[in-house]
Amino acid sequence: MPKLMKDMEKSDAPSRGRSGGRQPEKNRQLLIDATLDTIAIHGITETTVSRIIERAALSRGMIHLHFGGKDNLLVAAAQAFNEAYYDEMERQMTGLPDAPAETVMAIVRADLSAELLNERSAKIWHAFRGVASANPEIARFSDTRDFRLRQTLRQVFDRIADGEGHAADSRLARDATYGTLVMMEGMWTDFLTHMDAFDRTEAERIVRRFLTGLFPDSF
Amino acid sequence: MPKLMKDMEKSDAPSRGRSGGRQPEKNRQLLIDATLDTIAIHGITETTVSRIIERAALSRGMIHLHFGGKDNLLVAAAQAFNEAYYDEMERQMTGLPDAPAETVMAIVRADLSAELLNERSAKIWHAFRGVASANPEIARFSDTRDFRLRQTLRQVFDRIADGEGHAADSRLARDATYGTLVMMEGMWTDFLTHMDAFDRTEAERIVRRFLTGLFPDSF
DNA sequence: ATGGTTAATGGACGAGCGTCCATTTAGGGG
DNA sequence: CCCCTAAATGGACGCTCGTCCATTAACCAT
Numbered sequence: 259m260p261k262l263m264k265d266m267e268k269s270d271a272p273s274r275g276r277s278g279g280r281q282p283e284k285n286r287q288l289l290i291d292a293t294l295d296t297i298a299i300h301g302i303t304e305t306t307v308s309r310i311i312e313r314a315a316l317s318r319g320m321i322h323l324h325f326g327g328k329d330n331l332l333v334a335a336a337q338a339f340n341e342a343y344y345d346e347m348e349r350q351m352t353g354l355p356d357a358p359a360e361t362v363m364a365i366v367r368a369d370l371s372a373e374l375l376n377e378r379s380a381k382i383w384h385a386f387r388g389v390a391s392a393n394p395e396i397a398r399f400s401d402t403r404d405f406r407l408r409q410t411l412r413q414v415f416d417r418i419a420d421g422e423g424h425a426a427d428s429r430l431a432r433d434a435t436y437g438t439l440v441m442m443e444g445m446w447t448d449f450l451t452h453m454d455a456f457d458r459t460e461a462e463r464i465v466r467r468f469l470t471g472l473f474p475d476s477f
Numbered sequence: 478m479p480k481l482m483k484d485m486e487k488s489d490a491p492s493r494g495r496s497g498g499r500q501p502e503k504n505r506q507l508l509i510d511a512t513l514d515t516i517a518i519h520g521i522t523e524t525t526v527s528r529i530i531e532r533a534a535l536s537r538g539m540i541h542l543h544f545g546g547k548d549n550l551l552v553a554a555a556q557a558f559n560e561a562y563y564d565e566m567e568r569q570m571t572g573l574p575d576a577p578a579e580t581v582m583a584i585v586r587a588d589l590s591a592e593l594l595n596e597r598s599a600k601i602w603h604a605f606r607g608v609a610s611a612n613p614e615i616a617r618f619s620d621t622r623d624f625r626l627r628q629t630l631r632q633v634f635d636r637i638a639d640g641e642g643h644a645a646d647s648r649l650a651r652d653a654t655y656g657t658l659v660m661m662e663g664m665w666t667d668f669l670t671h672m673d674a675f676d677r678t679e680a681e682r683i684v685r686r687f688l689t690g691l692f693p694d695s696f
Numbered sequence: 697a698t699g700g701t702t703a704a705t706g707g708a709c710g711a712g713c714g715t716c717c718a719t720t721t722a723g724g725g726g
Numbered sequence: 727c728c729c730c731t732a733a734a735t736g737g738a739c740g741c742t743c744g745t746c747c748a749t750t751a752a753c754c755a756t
Contacts, residue, residue: 280703280752301611303522307744317705319746324703328744381610388607391600391669392520401670437683440663447662448655450610451620464652464659471690499722499733526714536735538716547714 286324288314293335298378302385305332333395336386339379340399344406346373358417359469359476362438365411366465369442370458380450404439411435422475434472441465505543507533512554517597521604524551552614555605558598559618563625565592577636578688578695581657584630585684588661589677599669623658630654641694653691660684 292314296305307328311318325331350368354361368374390397415431424430442465449456469477511533515524526547530537544550569587573580587593609616634650643649661684668675688696 282703285704301608303608304611306742308742318707318744319705320703322745322747323705384603384610385607387666387669388604389520389522391603392523397670404670433683433686436667436679437660437687440667440683441656441659442663443666444659444662444664447606447666448659450606451616451623460655464656467652468656468687468690471687501733504734525712527712537714537737538735539733541715541717542734 282324285314285316285320287338288316289320289324289331290335290338293331294339294378294382297335297385298381301381302389329395332393333399336396336399339382339386340403343374343379343403358414358421359473361414362411362418362469363462363466363477365407366438366442367462369407370445370461372458375446375449375458377453380446380453383446384450408435408439411438418473418476422473430472434469437468437472438465441468501543504533504535504539507535508539508543508550509554509557512550513558513597513601516554516604517600520600521608548614551612552618555615555618558601558605559622562593562598562622577633577640578692580633581630581637581688582681582685582696584626585657585661586681588626589664589680591677594665594668594677596672599665599672602665603669627654627658630657637692637695641692649691653688656687656691657684660687 289310292310293305296309296313300309307318307321310328310331311320314320321328321331325334347365347368350371350373351361351364354364386396387400390400412431412435415434418434419427419431445461448461466477508529511529512524515528515532519528526537526540529547529550530539533539540547540550544553566584566587569590569592570580570583573583605615606619609619631650631654634653637653638646638650664680667680685696
């Protein structure tokens with residue numbers, strides 16, 4: 259992270275990159291990208307050191323140099339993948355009107371958008387999920403994604419429930435949060451197994467229909 | 478005389494196993510069970526021939542003898558796992574009254590029951606899902622599970638929509654089917670990542686709440 | 697220029713993988 | 727009772743895995 263300045267200098271100064279000098283931060287990223295690509299293309303069980311370094315066009319020793327080993331690289335890749343999800347989510351959420359119901363739908367729409375939900379991301383996501391139960395380090399990043407999304411949704415649903423005056427139904431916001439999350443989760447799986455038939459608009463409409471049942475005045 | 482005794486042993490008791498004789502069918506099943514156990518315990522990437530045969534307490538050559546190789550064994554294990562899901566689902570569905578709405582809820586309840594959704598099955602299921610995108614043979618069995626469930630649900634929801642007289646809403650049964658499926662799918666994932674906090678009753682209640690919104694007269 | 701520091705290389709290495717087969721063992725039929 | 731078929735064994739095999747290190751190359755400070 260302190261090398262950020264260094265990178266800026268590098269990108270500023272054209273004197274270097276031409277001949278492919280040494281750029282540790284760039285190569286680190288190259289390895290992570292190559293790892294994610296390899297998982298998406300060959301599956302996690304066929305993701306080997308040889309395939310990764312071949313795709314990154316780097317030498318064999320780089321993984322040990324930058325990450326200390328393959329396992330750590332996999333964890334770093336899972337973290338990077340997770341962060342990319344949130345960066346794009348937040349990008350799509352900026353500049354929205356402050357209407358709670360539309361905020362929820364914007365989250366759903368973003369989660370199902372081609373930028374976040376596509377063949378590559380769905381394959382990677384499920385690959386990580388599949389090994390997460392045997393790898394606590396990777397599980398941590400899958401959980402983080404879940405947690406942040408859950409927090410945000412819950413907050414918005416609390417506002418909506420308040421607005422509709424459902425003081426009596428203490429479970430409403432909680433049910434809406436959980437229902438929305440599991441629906442999005444299930445849709446990612448459905449996307450993976452029925453990529454050709456998947457329809458983002460339809461998927462969004464069905465989530466909205468679920469929420470209409472809970473909040474007739476808002477959705 | 479010795480011939481007679483032999484015959485009796487044969488027809489009477491399949492329990493020839495006293496001295497651990499040879500029982501190809503039993504050993505085949507033993508290998509499949511050991512494979513599923515190993516996946517649940519060590520994860521799919523750490524599921525090796527050595528671990529499987531050790532757990533099955535059989536010799537190294539058995540995998541090649543019965544399945545022709547590790548890959549085929551994995552596919553056979555996926556198939557067996559899938560069939561076990563349906564056997565148990567059908568077991569829980571027998572002898573139910575012919576009330577459509579309760580049939581749906583029975584399916585949901587079964588899918589979320591401890592017999593079908595537990596630590597072992599959730600880990601195995603996600604492991605297979607994770608490698609399915611890189612292994613068409615395994616993907617086939619994941620799909621089959623989905624397809625049969627979808628068919629059944631759709632049929633029942635059509636009856637319910639008919640009964641409530643929603644002729645105008647042609648998408649109703651389809652939405653209900655899809656929504657229910659993705660919710661169950663998402664709940665399996667949620668179970669895996671939050672095993673301690675998962676509540677089967679709550680999960681079922683939320684699906685019902687979704688369906689109440691679509692069919693106010695039936696759920 | 698020179699020396700010191702760190703990035704980067706790529707091959708050597710042992711461990712463990714999955715496959716396969718020569719051999720042994722068990723059981724039923726002639 | 728013996729023989730033949732099929733089940734079962736377990737070690738040998740070649741191969742690929744991930745790790746690591748001696749070496750080289752690039753950069754920076756002096």
